Each structure stands twice: as C-alpha cells, then as structure tokens.
Amino acid sequence: MSVFVDITPPDAADTPAVAAARKNPWKGRLTRAALPVLSVLVFLAAWQIAAATGVWNQTFVPYPATVWRAFLEISSTHDGVRGYAGYLLWEHLYMTLRRVFAGVLIGVTVGVLLGLVMGSVSWVRSVLEPWLTFLRALPPLAYFFLLVIWLGIDEAPKITLLALAALPPAAVATTAAVVAAPVGLQEAARALGASRAEVIRDVVVPSALPETFTGIRLAVGMAYSSVVAAELFNGIPGVGGLVKDASNYNNTPVVLVGIFAIGFSGLVIDGLLRALERRAVPWRGKI
Template sequence: MSVFVDIATEDAATAAPGPDARPRGARWRRRLTRAALPLLSVVVFGAVWQAAAASGIWNQTFVPYPATVWRAFVDVSTTHDGVRGYAGYLLWEHLYMTLRRVLAGVVIGVAIGVALGLVMGSVGWLRSVLEPWLTFLRALPPLAYFFLLVIWLGIDEAPKITLLALAALPPAAVATTAAVVAAPVGLQEAARALGASRRQVIRDVVVPSALPETFTGIRLAVGMAYSSVVAAELFNGIPGIGGLVKDASNYNNTPVVLVGIFAIGVSGLVIDGLLRSVERRAVPWRGKI
C-alpha cells in the first residue's frame, strides 16, 4: 500500500495547487454554490408538490399537502393524545431498528462479497464457476426469495438480515472482482521482480489498487440493502421503517407512508455521505495513478 500512498503524496505535492493558489473568494463561491443548489432543488420540489396538491386534480389520499405530511411526521415522532408515535414506537425507534438490520445485513454481505471478490479476481477458474451464480442472485428481486427465507428461517430477525445480506453481497463481490482483475500488471511484475511473494503482491499492490472500486461496490451494496428494507420488513417488521410504510399503506395512510419514505431516503443520503468521507480518507490515491 505504501507504493500508492507515496504516489498520491508526490502527486499532491507537485500537481495540486496549494490553498493560496486559488482566490479565496472563488473558493467561497464554489462552496456556496454546492450548498445552494441542493437547497434550491428541495425548494422547487416543495413548490411543485404544494401546487400539485392544491390543484385538486388528485384526491388528498393520493397527494396530500406538505403540511399534512409534516403533521404526520410530528405525530409519528412524539406522543400525542395518549398515542405514542406509530404502533407504539416513535419514528427514531422505527429508524433505529431498520438501521440495525441494514447494518447487520450489509456487514455480513459486504464481508463475504469482498472476500469472494478477492478470491474470484485472483483465481480464474473459480471466477468462471461462481460468476454465473452471482449474476443469477443479482437478477432476483428480493420478494422472489423472501417468502422462501420466511419458510426456512421463520418471521423473526433471521430472514430480514439474511435478505439484506443477500442483497448486499453481489454488488460488493462483482465490484471487487472487477477491481482485482484490473489491477496494474506492470506494478505486479515490478513487485515480483523486486522479490515480493504472491501474498505481498496481493497485499501491497492488488488490494490498494482494488480499494477504490471496492468502495464503490460497498456504496452500491448499501443502496441495494436499503432498497430491500420494505421487502425485508413485510413480516413482523414493526418496529421498523419498512414495517411502518407497509402497515400505513394497508390503511391508505399516505402521509405516514411518505414520512417513512423520506426517513429512508434522508438516512440513506447521510450514510452514503459518511461512506464517501471514509473513502476519501482511506483511498487518497484514487484518481492519481
């Protein structure tokens, strides 16, 4: 890994302009633009939503006012009129249970997927054997096998976490495999010429080279797990955001459904931002080789 760190450090020292090389005003303008554009898109979305609800084209059951959804958010997040949140749980408790399931499933799926990708990328015949099975699993929608998992594992936590792990495994495995296969041959040969063993070549050349693409696979794996949350919490999913969405939809409670959807989306954005921050610090050589 030191090879990649040295290259990244050298490039940063020789190619990247220092903090004083750019006008301070230009830097602030860029930062304000990056912050203002997402905020502007939210304002535009809210205005279009308000106009659509006020137009009367759709029934309030289908397109409620933003204020109605906000009241549902407050109701689900607090105790009101003797009712605690939704189904006896506050919104943060639903979100906590969902995130706990997602974390467990993602950790299991990503760990197996990355290990599988390293092996598949290094051993050609094993890649030929396992790649069709990964493609088969990746093509299956979660609901296609969730009911089978319920039959095998019951309706407690096991089928939910297993489903999320199976959703996260293929993206991590495929991305890692592709990254290992694409590791620079010249650097590998140079390391061997200097007397490095196969294990050292994998540790110091192949793994650092594969890390950027592997992080991309991990981000995709988290997204796949998140997209499977509602399916994973179809049975005995309360407390849980997916269970909340499913239960509210049974009663055409669109405001609560939207609250659950926004909770999943916003928490997903936060998690993806954290992963990108970790990636920037863990793989400083990305784009510099």
C-alpha cells in the same frame, strides 16, 4: 544557450474560473450548498401546487403540511398515542438501520473476500460468476418468502435478505477491480522477491480499493432498496414495516414520512461512506 520549456500540464494552469475560485473559495462552497437547497424548495413548491390543484384526491397527494403533521405525530406522544404502533419514528428508524447494518456488514465482508478470491483465481471466477449474476438478477421478494419458510419471521430472514442483496455488488466490483490491477506493478513486485500474498496485499488490494468502495456504496443502496421487502413480516418496529402497515390503511402521509426517513438516512450514510473513502483512498482520481 539554454531553452526553457514549460511542461506544466494544461489542466494545471489557472483558467479564469479556477483563478476566481482560488480568490474566493467560499463562493464556490456556498454555490454547491445552495443548489441542493434550491432543488428541495422547487420540489416542495411543485408538490404544493400539485396538491392545491385538486386533480388528485388528498389520499393520493396530501399537502406537505399534512405530511409534516404526520411526522410530528409519529415522532411524539400525541393524544395519548405513542408514535405509530407504539413506537416513535426514531425507534422505527433505529431498528431498520440495525438490520441494514447487520445485513450490509455480512454481505459486504463476504462479497469483498469473494471478490478477492474470484479476481485472483480464474477458475473460481468461472464457477461463481454465473451464480452471482443469477442472484443479482433476482428481486428480493422472489426469495424472501422462501427465507421466511426456512428461517421464520423473526430477524434471521430480514438480515439474510439484506446480506444477499448487498453481496453481489460488493463481490462484482471487487472482482473487476482485482482483475484490472496493473500487471506491470505486480510483475515488478514479484521481480523484487514479493510472494503471492505480498503482491495481493501491497499491490492488488490498494489498486482495487477505489472500485471496492464503489461496490460497497452500491451494496448499501441495494440493501436499502430491499428494506421494505425485508420488513414485510413482523417488521414493526421498523420503517419498512411502518410503510407497509400504513399503506394497508391508505395512510399516505405516514407512508411518505417513512419513505423520506429511509431516503434521508440513506443520504447520510452515503455521505459518511464517501468521507471514509476520501480518507482511505486519497489517491483516487489523482493518478
């Protein structure tokens, strides 16, 4: 007599919602795409209403249409004036992204390597962890002026500031991921004759990759949050310099254009990082 036991996990069974999604996959995708669009429309409507009430002066809360005109003006040559301060918006954005890329590349590379060492060697972690915490607690403006004194007002202090902002999140996330690597898998690899370097390469690094990618995304966010500070001096061309210069003249529409440019480009870069993570770490959330 044979007995059949259903060992299918509960979450693998088709619930009504899952069955409906399988029958009509496009409906779920359209819903996910419509929700962000709806949130943007609600935001624009609330903004329009807030500006139309007249409670705040137009200097503080301009109409969305005013900001759109400012976007068009600094994106083209208008009445003989080329963009803002002689540069088009895409040129400002290009310079900012170039600085962010250089700073993040340096900060993330050093941070990930530092995290691997700190996670693998306990005494190194004990020595360096307080310094990382100290650096992470500092706001960028606290040491930017010191970097300007040391390195001048050209590109060096800007890239250094962004690198210092990106380093701690990458290092801390990688350290935590390496420390949390499965001990059983490491011991099994050693029992099979793997060297320490091979254990790190074949067991620790793949295990740490998901959290490392999270740290990289946080590092990019920290660099973006520091970009206006990085471009306080000699920041034109650059979106941060544009925002700072426009704020000196209470040019709120241009300030908002700069803020939106930084935010939207950050969304695009984060989306690219998530796509890269899905390809590089396809097992995340599945084991």
